[in-house]
Amino acid sequence: MQVNENENWKPKIIAxxxxxxxxxxxDLAGTNRLSYxxxxxxxxxxxxxxxxxxxxxxxxxxxxxxxxxCGCHPGDCHYSEGNYHxxxxxxxxxxxLNYLGVESAxxxxxxxSAAEGQRFVNVMNSFVQDITELGPNRRLEDLRCREN
Amino acid sequence: MxxxxxxxxxxxxxxxxxxRVLGWRRGExxxxxTPSVFSDKDDLEKNFVYNEFCGNNxxxxxxxxxEKEGKxxxxxxxCDTYSFNQLCTEHRIKRDNVYxxxxxxxxxxxxxxxxxxGISAILDAKNNNGTLIVETVYGEKQIPMMDVMAERCVSCxxxxxxIYDELIGEDGGVLDSHRFDQVExxxxxTAEERFNFWRGELSRCxxxxxxxxxxxxxxxxxxxxxxxxxxxxxxxxxxxxxxxMYHIIRAYHVAGRCTDCGExxxxxxxxxxxxxxxxxxxxxxxxxYGPFMAGAEIGQVSPMCDFTKEKDAEPSIVQKGGAE
Amino acid sequence: MxxxxxxxxxxxxxxxxxxxxxxxxxxxxxxVGAVYQPWKEGTKMSKALNTLRSAKDFFFPQIQPMVKFxxxxxxxxxxxxxxxxxxxxxxxxxxxxxxxFDVLDRVFLADPVDTYYENRRKHSTVVxxxxxxxxxxxxxxxxxxxxxxxxxxxxxxxxxxxxxxxPVTEKGxxxxxxxxxxxxxxxxxxxxxxxxxxxxxxxxxxLHNLKPTDNREKEMEIFxxxxxxxxxxxxxxxxTCTFVCPTCQCFDIEEFSGxxxxxxxxxxxxCMYNDFTMMxxxxxxxxxxxxxxxxxxxxxxxxxxxxxxxxxxVGCGRCLKKCxxxxxxxxxxxxxxxxxxE
Numbered sequence: 001m002q003v004n005e006n007e008n009w010k011p012k013i014i015a016x017x018x019x020x021x022x023x024x025x026x027d028l029a030g031t032n033r034l035s036y037x038x039x040x041x042x043x044x045x046x047x048x049x050x051x052x053x054x055x056x057x058x059x060x061x062x063x064x065x066x067x068x069x070c071g072c073h074p075g076d077c078h079y080s081e082g083n084y085h086x087x088x089x090x091x092x093x094x095x096x097l098n099y100l101g102v103e104s105a106x107x108x109x110x111x112x113s114a115a116e117g118q119r120f121v122n123v124m125n126s127f128v129q130d131i132t133e134l135g136p137n138r139r140l141e142d143l144r145c146r147e148n
Numbered sequence: 149m150x151x152x153x154x155x156x157x158x159x160x161x162x163x164x165x166x167x168r169v170l171g172w173r174r175g176e177x178x179x180x181x182t183p184s185v186f187s188d189k190d191d192l193e194k195n196f197v198y199n200e201f202c203g204n205n206x207x208x209x210x211x212x213x214x215e216k217e218g219k220x221x222x223x224x225x226x227c228d229t230y231s232f233n234q235l236c237t238e239h240r241i242k243r244d245n246v247y248x249x250x251x252x253x254x255x256x257x258x259x260x261x262x263x264x265x266g267i268s269a270i271l272d273a274k275n276n277n278g279t280l281i282v283e284t285v286y287g288e289k290q291i292p293m294m295d296v297m298a299e300r301c302v303s304c305x306x307x308x309x310x311i312y313d314e315l316i317g318e319d320g321g322v323l324d325s326h327r328f329d330q331v332e333x334x335x336x337x338t339a340e341e342r343f344n345f346w347r348g349e350l351s352r353c354x355x356x357x358x359x360x361x362x363x364x365x366x367x368x369x370x371x372x373x374x375x376x377x378x379x380x381x382x383x384x385x386x387x388x389x390x391x392x393m394y395h396i397i398r399a400y401h402v403a404g405r406c407t408d409c410g411e412x413x414x415x416x417x418x419x420x421x422x423x424x425x426x427x428x429x430x431x432x433x434x435x436x437y438g439p440f441m442a443g444a445e446i447g448q449v450s451p452m453c454d455f456t457k458e459k460d461a462e463p464s465i466v467q468k469g470g471a472e
Numbered sequence: 473m474x475x476x477x478x479x480x481x482x483x484x485x486x487x488x489x490x491x492x493x494x495x496x497x498x499x500x501x502x503x504v505g506a507v508y509q510p511w512k513e514g515t516k517m518s519k520a521l522n523t524l525r526s527a528k529d530f531f532f533p534q535i536q537p538m539v540k541f542x543x544x545x546x547x548x549x550x551x552x553x554x555x556x557x558x559x560x561x562x563x564x565x566x567x568x569x570x571x572x573f574d575v576l577d578r579v580f581l582a583d584p585v586d587t588y589y590e591n592r593r594k595h596s597t598v599v600x601x602x603x604x605x606x607x608x609x610x611x612x613x614x615x616x617x618x619x620x621x622x623x624x625x626x627x628x629x630x631x632x633x634x635x636x637x638x639p640v641t642e643k644g645x646x647x648x649x650x651x652x653x654x655x656x657x658x659x660x661x662x663x664x665x666x667x668x669x670x671x672x673x674x675x676x677x678x679l680h681n682l683k684p685t686d687n688r689e690k691e692m693e694i695f696x697x698x699x700x701x702x703x704x705x706x707x708x709x710x711x712t713c714t715f716v717c718p719t720c721q722c723f724d725i726e727e728f729s730g731x732x733x734x735x736x737x738x739x740x741x742x743c744m745y746n747d748f749t750m751m752x753x754x755x756x757x758x759x760x761x762x763x764x765x766x767x768x769x770x771x772x773x774x775x776x777x778x779x780x781x782x783x784x785x786v787g788c789g790r791c792l793k794k795c796x797x798x799x800x801x802x803x804x805x806x807x808x809x810x811x812x813x814e
Contacts, residue, residue: 053400054372054380054393061389063731075457084455087463092403092432092452094466096396099334099428101343109463139343142389145730176678176806177608180798183706204797209706259793264503268521269607271678285608285676352504354525354534356742358710362796374747383724384739386535415796417712418524419504 011065011131013040015124016055018048020078021113022070028117036124040068048072048109049082053093056107061142066106066131070123073111083111102139105130149251150198152316153223156249157196158189160221166247167218170209172202178273179259183209185220198223200275203256203298205409207231207241208364214242222246225253226320227300229310230407230443231364236311237446238405240367250309252317255293255301258414262296300410300423303327310444322441327408328431330424350391352418355384359412359422365402365442372397399425404450406430407443436461475637475648476658482635485654486511486563489647493559493597496530498523508562517564521607522788526718527569528576530562531592534715536738538588538725543732551733556591561647563599567622568612568788570600572718574623575786578779579721588738597643600624604670609789611679611802617786620670629663636663679802682811684772684783691773695765697808704764706797711742713791713800714767719784722748743767768804 017023023044029036045051048071056067069090071083090109098104110123157169169192173184179201186192205228213220224232229250235241259270262282269285275293282289294302305327307320334342360366360373372378373394385391399406399422408430412422433440433451437460440451477485489495490511498506498518506520508527540551573593580589600622603610612619621627626644629636637655639645648655674680687694714720724741727734741748743766749756757763775784785801792800805811 054397057393057396058380061393081455084457084460085453087460088433088437088452088455090463091436091461091465092429093396093400094463095432096400096425096428098339098466099342099425100346100392100396101339101341103339104466107463108467140389140392142387142730144387144728144733144735147731175798176792176802180792180800182798182803185705263793269605271608285673286605354711354715354740356711356715357745358708358712358796361708361710374745376747382726382728382739383741383745384534386537386726386728386735386737386739411796415710415712417716417794 009132009136010039011128011136012063013037013066013068013124013128013131014059014064015040015042015068015070016045016048016051017042017112018071018078018083019044019046021072021076022110022120024114025070025112025116025120028114029120030117032117034117034121036121037128039128040124047077047079047082048086049079049089051086051090053089056093057140060102060106060137060140062145063137063141063147065134065137066108066127068107068123068127069109070112070120071109073113076113097140103134105134106137106140149317150196153198153249153251154193154196156314156316157186157192157221157223160247160249161189161192165219166221168220169196170206170213170220170222171196172198172204172223177259177270179262179270185209185213198251200255200257200273200280200293201259203258203411203414205231205362205364205411207235208362208367210241210246211235211367214245216245219245219247221249223249223251224309224312225251226307226309227253227305227407227409229312230306230441231409232443233311233446234405234407234443235364235367237443237448238367243446248312248314250312250315250317250319252320253301253307255297255304257293257296257298257301260419261298262291265291265296267291267296298410298414299421300408300413303329305408305441311446328427330421331427331431334424334428346392347388349420350395351388352420353385353391353395354418355382355391355394356417358415358417360398362411362415363402363406364409364411365405365407366398372401395422395425398422399429402426403429404433404440404452405442407441436465473638474658474660474663475651475655477635477637477655479630479633479635481654482517483513485635485651486515486517487513488651488654489561489563492650493561496560496562498564511563521603521605521610522566522569522790525716526572526788526790527562527565527598528572528718528721530560530596531573531589532576532580532721532723534740536588536723538736538738540736541734554588554591556588557595559595559597561597561599563628564601565598565622565624566603566788567600567617567619568610568786569718570598570623571612571615571617571786572788573598575719575775575782575784576721578782597626597647598624599637599644599647600627602627602629602666602670604630604666606670606673606677607789608678609792610677610787611682611789612787613674613680614682614684614787615783615785619674620667629666631662631666634662636660638663679787682802682805684805684810686776686781687773687810688777691777694773694808694810695769699807700765701761703799703804703807704761707744707760707764707799708796709744709746709760709763710796711740711744712794712796714742714744715740716790716794718786718788718790719771743770768801771801772805772810 168187272283303325495511500518505524506518580586603619771784
């Protein structure tokens with residue numbers, strides 16, 4: 001666990017959200033006036049299996065401290081089976097990152113449906129808290145993208 | 149062995165089964181052997197060579213060669229046959245244009261491995277019942293073959309030819325070779341140690357791309373790392389991140405298709421143990437999704453393209469201490 | 473003038489150099505090979521014949537940052553943080569690598585001068601070390617290099633118990649003068665004897681007869697030789713040979729766009745790559761045959777034509793050792809008859 005460099009440090013979180021579920025879940029959270037941390041930047045994707053491992057690595061390279069992938073619950077994929085592929089791919093990718101010594105808690109996959117506004121908020125809160133405790137991403141960052 | 153192979157190859161050319169032969173061509177020294185296509189019988193008799201230094205996996209060349217006119221004969225060692233099958237599965241080789249002669253393999257070495265053991269200035273080498281007798285500029289040296297065998301051969305996964313039209317020598321079986329021991333050792337380290345270990349290894353990378361270019365699984369016409377539109381193309385790693393990125397993605401792109409032939413580690417001029425990245429994926433999907441050996445049969449579905457609805461582990465398993 | 477020092481005092485010698493400037497010596501790294509590292513107390517010099525990577529890295533590194541641009545609001549700031557003006561000494565460069573600096577000089581110091589390279593050359597002192605145990609892949613003698621009498625700013629010989637140093641250039645003399653506390657004057661009897669022995673060994677090397685021909689008239693004939701197709705047919709198109717080569721000097725200039733800064737840097741490029749000299753209209757060398765031919769034509773024909781017959785190969789043998797398919801300059805020379813008939 002790393003020590004935060006300064007008190008005001010706020011993590012940068014990239015959330016890849018499936019258009020058909022978690023993206024709408026985030027919308028629902030908004031319409032219900034539930035708030036989630038402003039550090040989370042959402043990138044909408046047509047399906048969680050659209051996410052190429054390079055997206056995740058590049059997010060880290062460009063300064064993300066945590067990357068979370070949100071898709072439909074297994075069995076609920078809009079395209080029938082996209083998220084089953086996500087599940088396998090991300091398991092292996094995360095395992096590889098872990099193998100290379102990158103903190104495994106920096107990456108996560110969560111299943112959030114369009115009806116689960118509250119769950120979306122809870123997931124984001126807990127992820128941001130985890131990353132805040134971990135501190136800045138130093139092992140998988142591109143130094144040329146550091147802003148200070 | 150070499151004489152037998154030449155005889156058979158010449159025979160196949162003479163009876164019109166094939167019009168050329170893919171094999172290994174003699175070099176300046178005993179070890180600098182080049183993969184080569186022979187279309188002339190005299191050339192074959194004079195320059196074909198098969199010895200302890202013929203490590204090259206010839207399957208990759210068949211992607212191009214099998215597209216050409218006429219049938220080609222090829223000599224494949226057991227581990228090369230797995231690559232062949234995998235390429236057939238991916239429809240990269242025209243099976244009908246290839247005549248496969250399976251050959252026995254008792255493990256290969258290389259001049260680099262001899263040099264690591266302090267035997268340099270190599271002029272000639274002969275295998276005498278498991279002892280390599282090396283003639284050098286500074287006199288004769290002897291070393292047990294086992295001591296200089298490539299890691300991929302020490303932990304050989306299989307002596308079985310999974311595909312062939314004919315065999316020269318005996319067919320073996322799939323071996324339990326402890327090839328994941330090194331991966332397990334790394335897994336046991338702390339995250340900090342793992343990070344430092346891989347940084348030490350990958351920071352030596354000079355991005356010559358030999359690991360990618362020699363790989364029988366990396367047969368894309370245009371690699372993502374060469375494609376200016378991919379946004380990640382670069383010719384040299386200007387930052388640590390780019391080294392990590394390249395090697396993670398290289399291994400990831402062949403996950404489920406890598407037959408663990410070990411060519412990547414053989415060709416690395418900086419001796420980076422690249423096979424340990426590939427093996428991590430192999431170990432993981434074996435443990436998580438059941439035993440799978442890429443290339444064992446033509447037409448297999450890779451675990452990376454497959455799924456089970458109920459049984460697959462959630463990615464959070466990694467946080468809970470990795471794949472069990 | 474020859475100077476000497478007992479070998480057990482080698483650390484004292486290194487310490488005396490490292491006192492004022494960074495000293496790089498080849499060091500053995502387990503499972504890797506000899507690598508140049510900065511000397512510090514306790515560093516043990518490698519006894520390997522040569523380093524894994526060539527010494528060109530010192531003057532022409534794989535990645536050379538050139539300039540940065542940073543945007544703040546509507547202003548663009550140009551940041552030039554060049555760092556190549558520190559003095560350093562390299563010890564243990566072999567004759568082949570030392571000769572490669574001359575090859576690189578003709579490219580980078582010709583007009584317009586490459587100031588990154590020039591600065592590093594100016595701030596460096598190269599101390600070479602004579603070879604005593606050449607290997608089968610060595611063929612520096614083919615290009616007129618004497619491994620027992622290397623170039624550089626100063627040269628050194630190591631016998632079983634003594635280190636001999638002889639300054640060659642002004643820089644070398646200045647370095648030796650600074651070391652007068654550890655070095656004593658000497659005759660060159662032992663050195664001459666070592667040279668004799670090394671020359672005897674050279675005669676037994678398998679490639680000692682290899683001599684490149686003067687081929688200025690045959691340029692087009694060699695270019696059109698049909699055997700290039702066969703030679704290059706199994707080339708993988710990787711960049712190993714060019715990146716381990718001490719004389720390969722091609723580079724590309726690339727830009728990286730960060731979050732707020734853009735960095736322009738230079739990095740090695742390889743003529744073996746399919747996107748080498750890529751232009752809007754495509755690449756001029758469409759198949760691996762042409763790319764392969766380019767590399768060897770450049771080293772053995774074009775370069776000597778432009779540079780008074782100096783070949784752009786120094787016979788270090790790294791490509792012979794490292795090519796994944798063992799296709800190399802020696803095989804090319806022998807196949808195409810670019811060597812002199814004995």
